[in-house]
Amino acid sequence: MRFLVVGAGATGGYFGARLAHAGRDVSFLVRPARAEQLRCNGLELLTPSGNLHLEPRLVTTANLKADYDAVILAVKAYGLDAALADMAPAIGERAVIVPFLNGMRHIDALTARFGQGPVLGGVCLVSTQLDAKGRIVALSDMQELVYGERDGKSSERVAALDVALQNAGFAARSSSDIIAEMWSKWVSLAALGAITCLMRGNVGEIAAAPNGADLARQMLDECAAIATAAGHAPPPAVLERMGRMLTDAGSTLAASMYRDLQQGRRIEADQVVGDLLAHARQFGVAAPLLTAAFAHLRVYDDRVGQPDRIAATAR
Secondary structure, X not given: OEEEEEOOOOOHHHHHHXXXXXXXXXXXXXXXXXXXXXXXXXXXXXXXXXXXXXXXXXXXXXXXXXXXXXXXXXXXXXXXXXXXXXXXXXXXXXXXXXXXXXXXXXXXXXXXXXXXXXXXXXXXXXXXXXXXXXXXXXXXXXXXXEEEOOOOOOOHHHHHHHHHHOOOOOEEEEOOOHHHHHHHHHHHHHHHHXXXXXXXOOHHHHHHOOOHHHHHHHHHHHHHHHHHHOOOXXXXXXXXXXXXXXXXXXXXXXXXXXXXXXXXXXXXHHHHHHHHHHHHHHHOOOOHHHXXXXXXXXXXXXXXXXXXXXXXXXX
């Protein structure tokens, strides 16, 4: 199976590097600046269990052809529109698109651009970030990909993808209910991202603050209520696990959104929190704490994403 990984950042770069190191046929579609960085330094993974360095096979939009069986899409949500335009020449008759973005909005964008046929559902469980040198730093060794047909049916292409993703240095499994798994991850990610960004602290710091654990539970309850109203209630065992995770005293867990915020980077406020609030309005679900978190995130994101407009307003 020939893989094209769209994006060689913290997520796509990690899984693509693992696949390439395991002997899979992997190419990376990257923008010029990242391509130059990778040509000079190679693709480096720094992980708790050991480091990895390889010379990745790079392609750009100028030499991209429809020669791939699986296109792994792993970009930040705010880079999705550009990625769709860049990857379009690679989507031939046999290509399946495996998206690992947060939330659900990207599915609509993908199917609008490429049709329903090639688009699978996907969930990525990963804890990685890029350092100042462009190296991918894994904060743990617990990384997993989950994928499946969006209608829940079995298929030869998912079976082939599942075979190709096994034994590559990370956990991988197919799912017969990938949409439910995507919603469950969305609830967890939105709750974790919203509470850590709003409170400006990790899970343990929030739990140690007066009423902090109660606020974390309220955030989770609001997110779960929205998913339930949309017809995708997280299973009770999943909610119980999420609740323990969000109130774990002494935990250093924090959302990647919070880490990005701390470093002055753009964040996925609209896609992870804002779109969930849009569903809340659609179904008449009250979510005051999530609403406050989103307003907080948008103030930050507008300043970081549009500095010229903010500066002009200030003048």
